[in-house]
Amino acid sequence: MQFLKYSLLRLGLFAAVFLLLAWGLRWGVFTAGIVALAIAFAVSYLFFNKLRLQANEDIRKAFSKTSANKTEAQLADEAVEDAYDEQRRRAEGQD
Numbered sequence: 001m002q003f004l005k006y007s008l009l010r011l012g013l014f015a016a017v018f019l020l021l022a023w024g025l026r027w028g029v030f031t032a033g034i035v036a037l038a039i040a041f042a043v044s045y046l047f048f049n050k051l052r053l054q055a056n057e058d059i060r061k062a063f064s065k066t067s068a069n070k071t072e073a074q075l076a077d078e079a080v081e082d083a084y085d086e087q088r089r090r091a092e093g094q095d
Helices: 002-024 029-047 049-066 072-093
Strands: none
Touching (some): 002 029, 002 049, 029 049
């Protein structure tokens, strides 16, 4: 939920700055977009650090739930593949 709050806050901040620059000051759309993006990033990074860290934690939890634990057989296969790969690299380096 914190990720959604943080994203909406950044989007709202971007939209407010963009509209101010594009319509209020008659800047070009591209220039106003780049400046609004930089300002929204800086303000959200500096002043909403706690919310940013909470959003980061939400994303970390979401991705850690989806990652599967590896079985012993998969770990053994990976070890064999790594050893084979290392052996091939050493052989190619000696040529």
